[in-house]
Amino acid sequence: MSDPICRDLSDILRRHHQDPTRLIQILHDVMAVEGWISKTTITELSRALGLPRGQVEGVVGFYSFFLPEPSGQFRVLFSDNITDEHQGSRALLRTLAEALEVEPGQVRADGRVKIGLTSCTGLCDQGPALLVKGRAIGRLTPERLSVIAGLIESNTPIEQWPPDLFHVESHFWRRDLLLSTPCDPGAAMRALEARGSAATMAELGRSDLRGRGGAGFNTAAKWTACAAAPGPERYIVCNADEGEPGTFKDRELLAHYAHQVIEGMTIAARLVSAQRGFLYLRAEYQFLIAPLLAAFAERRSQGLLGPNILGISGFDFDIELHLGAGAYVCGEESALLESLEGKRGIPRNRPPYPVTHGYLNKPTVLNNVETFLAAAQIALHGAEWFCAVGTPKSRGTKILSVAGDVERPGTYEFPFGTTIRAILDEAGAKGVQAVQVSGPAGMLLSASELDRKLAFEDVPSAGSVMAFDQSRDLLGVTQNFVRFFAHESCGFCTPCRVGTTLNRQRMDRIVSGHGTRHDVEDLESVARLMRASSHCGLGHFAANPVVDLLRKFRPKVDRRLASLEVLPSFDLDAALGPARELTGRDDAGAHLSEEGP
Amino acid sequence: MSDPKNTFSLDGHEVPVTAGQTILQAAEASGSWIPTLCHHPEFEPHGSCRVCTVKLNGRTVSACTTPVRAGDVVELDTEELKGLRQNLVQFLFTEGNHFCPSCEQSGDCRLQAVGYALGVTGGHYNPLFPSRRVDASHPDVLLELNRCILCELCVRASAQVDKKDIFALSGRGIDKQLVVNAESGRLADTNLALSDKALSVCPVGAILKKRQGFLVPIGKRTYDERSIRERDLDRAKEDPQ
Ligand SMILES: Cc1cc2nc3c(=O)[nH]c(=O)nc-3n(C[C@H](O)[C@H](O)[C@H](O)COP(=O)(O)O)c2cc1C
Ligand code: SF4
Ligand code: SF4
Numbered sequence: 001m002s003d004p005i006c007r008d009l010s011d012i013l014r015r016h017h018q019d020p021t022r023l024i025q026i027l028h029d030v031m032a033v034e035g036w037i038s039k040t041t042i043t044e045l046s047r048a049l050g051l052p053r054g055q056v057e058g059v060v061g062f063y064s065f066f067l068p069e070p071s072g073q074f075r076v077l078f079s080d081n082i083t084d085e086h087q088g089s090r091a092l093l094r095t096l097a098e099a100l101e102v103e104p105g106q107v108r109a110d111g112r113v114k115i116g117l118t119s120c121t122g123l124c125d126q127g128p129a130l131l132v133k134g135r136a137i138g139r140l141t142p143e144r145l146s147v148i149a150g151l152i153e154s155n156t157p158i159e160q161w162p163p164d165l166f167h168v169e170s171h172f173w174r175r176d177l178l179l180s181t182p183c184d185p186g187a188a189m190r191a192l193e194a195r196g197s198a199a200t201m202a203e204l205g206r207s208d209l210r211g212r213g214g215a216g217f218n219t220a221a222k223w224t225a226c227a228a229a230p231g232p233e234r235y236i237v238c239n240a241d242e243g244e245p246g247t248f249k250d251r252e253l254l255a256h257y258a259h260q261v262i263e264g265m266t267i268a269a270r271l272v273s274a275q276r277g278f279l280y281l282r283a284e285y286q287f288l289i290a291p292l293l294a295a296f297a298e299r300r301s302q303g304l305l306g307p308n309i310l311g312i313s314g315f316d317f318d319i320e321l322h323l324g325a326g327a328y329v330c331g332e333e334s335a336l337l338e339s340l341e342g343k344r345g346i347p348r349n350r351p352p353y354p355v356t357h358g359y360l361n362k363p364t365v366l367n368n369v370e371t372f373l374a375a376a377q378i379a380l381h382g383a384e385w386f387c388a389v390g391t392p393k394s395r396g397t398k399i400l401s402v403a404g405d406v407e408r409p410g411t412y413e414f415p416f417g418t419t420i421r422a423i424l425d426e427a428g429a430k431g432v433q434a435v436q437v438s439g440p441a442g443m444l445l446s447a448s449e450l451d452r453k454l455a456f457e458d459v460p461s462a463g464s465v466m467a468f469d470q471s472r473d474l475l476g477v478t479q480n481f482v483r484f485f486a487h488e489s490c491g492f493c494t495p496c497r498v499g500t501t502l503n504r505q506r507m508d509r510i511v512s513g514h515g516t517r518h519d520v521e522d523l524e525s526v527a528r529l530m531r532a533s534s535h536c537g538l539g540h541f542a543a544n545p546v547v548d549l550l551r552k553f554r555p556k557v558d559r560r561l562a563s564l565e566v567l568p569s570f571d572l573d574a575a576l577g578p579a580r581e582l583t584g585r586d587d588a589g590a591h592l593s594e595e596g597p
Numbered sequence: 598m599s600d601p602k603n604t605f606s607l608d609g610h611e612v613p614v615t616a617g618q619t620i621l622q623a624a625e626a627s628g629s630w631i632p633t634l635c636h637h638p639e640f641e642p643h644g645s646c647r648v649c650t651v652k653l654n655g656r657t658v659s660a661c662t663t664p665v666r667a668g669d670v671v672e673l674d675t676e677e678l679k680g681l682r683q684n685l686v687q688f689l690f691t692e693g694n695h696f697c698p699s700c701e702q703s704g705d706c707r708l709q710a711v712g713y714a715l716g717v718t719g720g721h722y723n724p725l726f727p728s729r730r731v732d733a734s735h736p737d738v739l740l741e742l743n744r745c746i747l748c749e750l751c752v753r754a755s756a757q758v759d760k761k762d763i764f765a766l767s768g769r770g771i772d773k774q775l776v777v778n779a780e781s782g783r784l785a786d787t788n789l790a791l792s793d794k795a796l797s798v799c800p801v802g803a804i805l806k807k808r809q810g811f812l813v814p815i816g817k818r819t820y821d822e823r824s825i826r827e828r829d830l831d832r833a834k835e836d837p838q
Contacts, residue, residue, distance in 0.1 A: 043780045052756075054765025054778040061767030061776075327769070344766070349644050349662045491747070491773030493645050498688035501771040502722055522722065529684050532657045533647040 003038035006030045013048050020049040021360075023059055023342035024325055027066050028283070031134075035075070036067040055343075062344040062490075064118065064326030065134065065283055072107045072114035074152045079129040081120035081245045082436075082480040083403045083466060089128035092140050093117070099149040113152050119328060119484055120245035121284045124403035124466070125410045126169050133158050134286055137165050168287055170252060171410025174426060176397045177389055178377050179413045185259045186304050188380040192267055193310060195379075201227075201271050204375060206383035208395045213239055213331075213368030214438070214462035214537075219375060222365060225355040227272040229363035234274035236265050236317075237359060237366040239336060240281045243328035244439035245484060246464035248401045250369040252411045254281075254288050257373055258295040262319065264372025266305065267379050268365050269317040277319040278359070280336055283326055292321055328488035329538050333366045335490065346492045347536035370399050370463075389415035394455040398463075402427040404435075405469035420459060421450035429467040434474055434553075439464040440481035441541035444474075444548035475560055478549045479507040485542035496539030499530040503546055516563045524550065605669040614667055620651060620660035624673065625833035630826040631673060632682060632711045634689070634800055635748035636661045638836060640757065646748060648685050648711065651678060679715065686712050691722045692771065694729065694743035701810030702802025704818025708746060709801075710825035729774070734785035737807050738796065745775050745803040755795035763787045763795060775803075 006012070012029040016022040026045065030037050037060050046053040060066045067075075078084065078093045093104060097115050102108040104115050123129035126138035132148065135158060144165065151161050172179065192200045205220035226234060238261065242250040253261060265277050281288060296319055299305040309315040322340055324330050330339045334348035337359050358364020367375075374396060378386050390396045394416035400423065403409045407428025414423055424432055435445050437454075438461040445452065445459070452459045468477060486500040503526050506519040527543030534540050550557060580590050604611040605623070612627040619642060624631050635646040644662040651660045652672040665671065672678060689708060697703050732740035747766070752775075755763040767776045779786035789795070796804055815821070819828070 039780050052762030052765060052778055053780065054762060054767075054776050057776055058765045058767040062769050064769075349642070351664075486770060489770035491768065491770045494647050494685050494688050497747075497771055497773065498692045498725075501725065502688075502691070505723075525684065529681055529688075532681055533650045533659075533685065535644060535647070535659075 003040045004034075005038065005044050006034050006041040008033050009041065009044060009048075013045075018048055020051050021340070021342045023049065023051070023056065024063070024339060025323060027060060027063075028323055028325065031066060035073065035133075036070050039068075058344055059342070062327065063324075066325055070107065070111065072111060073155070074113045074132055074158075076113065076115045076148075076152075077118035077121075077131045078116070079119075079121040079123065079127060079131075080117040080480070080484070081124055081127070082477050083124040083246060083409075084120070084128040085476075085480055086404065086468075086472060087128045089140070092128055092142070092145055095142055096145050096149055099146060100152060112155065118284075118326065119243065119488060120247075122242055122248040122251050122282070123168065124246055124248055124401065125171050127403075131284065134283065135166055136168065136284060136287060138168060166287065168251075168255070170255060171408070172252065172256070172412075173402075173408050173410045174412040174414065176413040176415060177386070178374055178397055178399070179257070181377060181381065183260050183263065183377055183380055185263065185299065185302060186310070188260075188263050188376040189266060189270070189304065189310060191380045192270060193312070197271055200267070200379055203383050204271075204378055207378045207386045208383075209371065209374055209378060209386070210394070210456060211368055212370035212374065212398070212462070214244075214441075214460075216456045216460060219367065219371055222355055222367070223268060223272055225353075226274075226363045226365045229356040231363060233276075233360075233362045234269075234272050235359040235362055235364040236268045236272070236274045236277035236319075237336070237340065237354075237364055238265055238277070238279040238319075238369060238372055239331065239333065239366055240279055240285070240369050241324050241328075241331035241336060242282055242285075242369075242463075243324075243331045243488075244441060244462055244464055245481070246401060246403055246436065246439050246466045247462065248403075249399045249411050249463045251285055251288065252401075253369050253373055253399065254285070254292060258292060259299070260373045260376045261369050262295060262299060262305070262372075264367075264374070264376035264379075265319060266309065266317055267376055268367070268372065270309075270315060272363070272365055274365065275316050275318075277317060278322050278340055279319055280322045280324060280330070280340060282324045286323075289321065289323075296321075327490070328484075329490040329536070332536050332538060335536070336366065337364065344490075346490055347538075349535075368462075389417075391417040391453070391455050391457070393457045398454060398461060400454075400461065400465050401463050402465045402467070404466035405429060405432070405472070406467050414454060416453075416455045418454050419451050420445060420454065420465070423454065423465060424450065424467055427465075427467070429469070431469045431471075432467055433470045433472060434468045434477075436466040436468070436477070436481075436545075437464070438462050439466075440484055440545050441537070442544065444477075444545060444552065446552045473511075474549060474553055474556060475507075475511050478545045479511045481545040482507045482542075485538070489538065489542070490536075493533075493535035493539060495530045495533045496535070496542060499526045499534075499539070500542055502526050503543065507546070510557065510560055513560060513562055515561045517561060520550065520557060520561070603667050605665050605667055605671060607671050608673050608675075614665050614669075618665060620653065620658070620663050620665045620671055621649060623665050624660065624671075625830060628830060629673065630830055631660050632715060632825075633661060633829075634707055634711060634746060635750065637750055637753075637798055638832070640750065640753050640798075643749060643753075646685070646689070646746070648682055650681060650685070657681075683715050683717050684721075686715055686717050687719075687721045689746050690717075690720050690724070692725050692727065693746065694724075694726065700744065700802045701805055702744070704815055704821050705813075706802055706820075707800035707825065710820040713820075714825050725771070727771075732777070732782075732784045734783040735787075735789060735807075736785070737791055738784060738789060739805045739807055740775075740777070740784050741803050741805060742775060743803075744801050746801055747773055747775070748800060750798040750800065751775070751795040751804055754798045755793065758794040761788060761793065761795075763789050763793070 330345040335345040
């Protein structure tokens with residue numbers, strides 16, 4: 001009766017030195033062996049790691065990629081970003097479900113397969129995309145899906161699937177300062193040694209480099225504060241969680257510029273005297289693990305990583321790879337640190353900040369992938385070189401992921417100060433209705449705002465630019481974003497935990513034609529509440545899509561409302577859903593038609 | 598009294614502050630009540646319920662977690678903030694299943710008392726009617742998760758005071774839930790004891806000692822006799838932090 005314990009648990013535990021901070025990595029290994037995590041495995045893990053059982057259960061329950069029950073030999077998850085949706089992902093999902101004769105969301109009776117949705121997988125330049133057993137497949141077409149269906153039906157081990165299915169393409173359409181200037185492995189570190197640590201930190205300060213992960217905090221100020229924090233141990237963390245839907249530039253940077261990113265981390269380590277580093281990679285980017293480990297190994301063999309770097313005694317620094325497990329909130333820096341420690345990704349109370357109380361409460365520098373890359377280039381070429389482009393408040397360039405209704409989706413490097421219109425033109429956008437900059441947490445610009453500039457002081461972007469042409473339903477776009485936040489709220493604080501779900505319900509009602517003015521008023525009050533009282537940035541920004549929609553496209557919303565006055569908060573037809581399911585009926589007679597006005 | 602060096606402004610009044618105090622501590626010490634649900638003076642501030650949200654120099658923050666300094670300007674009882682706190686309490690009612698008239702905790706419940714004190718007269722948002730567990734397996738204790746507000750006080754008390762880690766949280770977002778430290782998931786299979794601190798810190802009727810619910814008649818309960826505002830301020834006076 002009792003569940004089986006994971007077969008290879010003792011090997012897995014040994015591989016991870018029974019280290020409780022590695023719990024999430026351990027659970028990934030259990031998932032790889034069993035496909036799910038049984039109750040008895042949780043008990044055994046908690047015993048072996050010396051953790052309360054409830055804590056291990058809580059970690060399993062927090063991360064989307066850890067499953068507490070059997071979920072099929074092949075778990076197929078379609079990326080649910082709006083760009084995937086616009087490229088037909090929903091129809092493709094149904095096609096696959098029909099081919100495999102399985103109900104979406106349910107395990108097929110023989111236990112072979114389960115099909116569902118997951119938050120954006122970061123392949124928006126080659127969507128629609130899916131994950132099967134955690135491995136990414138892009139450029140989905142009915143033809144590729146029928147190949148996939150065949151492989152699942154014949155129970156072909158995933159290792160034997162044709163490799164071209166998993167090929168991730170690369171599309172760099174525009175390279176500017178950072179991406180076109182060479183930076184050979186070790187060159188920036190040698191420049192640092194030649195210039196000296198203090199002078200390099202000053203150079204970084206003069207460059208006015210601001211964090212590329214969203215908040216735009218001054219990088220030199222962060223590193224200086226960490227260097228000044230007391231204590232012998234310090235850590236460098238690279239945030240490669242890249243969970244903001246529509247963003248994939250860090251994926252491209254890690255695939256093609258890994259050495260510069262690692263070099264930036266090593267420079268940070270030298271400047272703040274850190275010995276250990278982590279690269280926190282979102283699990284959706286499994287295909288980057290092998291090349292990143294190879295880059296680490298190569299640099300160790302070149303004396304650029306490990307003990308006595310560049311032959312300098314006492315310059316010791318090494319990097320470990322940590323995988324996330326399907327939780328957008330773990331991109332938030334303090335949640336990421338919790339996750340690195342093997343815990344639920346709940347954002348911490350701040351102050352204190354990570355520069356003094358970071359990983360294991362030790363001083364920690366945490367930056368975005370692109371920030372480290374830029375820091376390496378600045379160490380090599382100097383502040384003046386970097387400041388030659390950009391605006392006075394936003395120096396240098398920004399690397400963007402452009403997707404949606406454009407002819408050339410992919411990665412672009414533009415100087416700060418470039419207009420949104422110029423970016424869209426270069427990517428080949430036609431008939432733009434609106435553009436979402438910086439993902440769902442960012443801002444929705446109408447076609448009349450395209451002359452605004454990419455810059456911290458005007459339109460900031462953590463990377464994503466998604467264009468929507470005239471054919472797109474902007475209410476559907478907002479609905480998709482609101483659904484995303486409801487799925488990704490960590491649940492710690494009341495306003496975000498409840499508000500994201502209330503917003504989702506109201507957007508669902510409005511989009512399906514059952515909304516009223518009352519729903520719109522609720523959306524507004526919930527948005528105010530979430531912005532004002534949430535614990536972290538996720539909750540602060542989660543209502544942005546709703547606020548922008550109502551502010552900039554209100555007539556579109558009003559046209560969709562069932563009624564501007566009455567309050568039918570009960571949907572009769574929806575209430576019959578369970579009865580339809582039980583009786584297996586879905587014909588017209590099993591529906592109540594509610595003619596809208 | 599109003600030496601600008603060691604006071605801050607609380608709704609326009611100068612209030613003394615000592616180094617290291619949070620907004621909540623300084624306000625309570627001066628006799629101003631700030632409603633709280635996830636807070637308990639014996640535990641580290643948590644900052645999850647957000648009912649204590651105030652404005653510090655124009656920015657909204659949680660009063661329980663945020664330090665205050667001399668010269669700061671704190672807004673507490675503005676119309677905007679009162680409305681915000683009402684909405685937050687409504688959110689908590691909305692996400693659980695609360696039927697006060699039939700609840701053993703009625704009159705002893707902080708959620709109910711804060712709701713009354715803030716003038717929350719209705720739910721406003723449609724209830725989510727979640728499907729949550731009731732665990733009656735333990736001979737002496739009832740776990741009624743329909744009323745859990747996820748404040749984590751039992752989690753903290755069991756870990757920090759009882760050293761038993763009987764409670765934990767699992768799930769995420771609106772599906773977040775309290776779990777107990779047993780493979781069966783049943784309270785009866787934990788080493789919970791009636792004397793555990795974790796049993797006495799629940800601010801609502803989610804963790805109840807069995808056969809005691811109606812020993813004190815309604816009308817004579819904690820917040821029937823003295824309002825939550827007065828009780829919290831009395832407590833702060835007895836135990837200045
Ligand atoms: C909900 C949320 C998600 C975030 N996701 C990311 C992310 O995926 N990558 C990232 O670099 N920063 C992300 N951030 C910002 C980080 O908290 C942090 O500011 C950043 O990594 C710091 O690095 P930087 O100074 O180099 O930008 C996120 C913030 C929030 C609130
Ligand atoms: S705002 Fe949302 S994600 Fe952030 S702590 Fe609160 S519940 Fe968690
Ligand atoms: S726990 Fe409190 S708010 Fe909930 S039903 Fe009981 S008395 Fe009412």
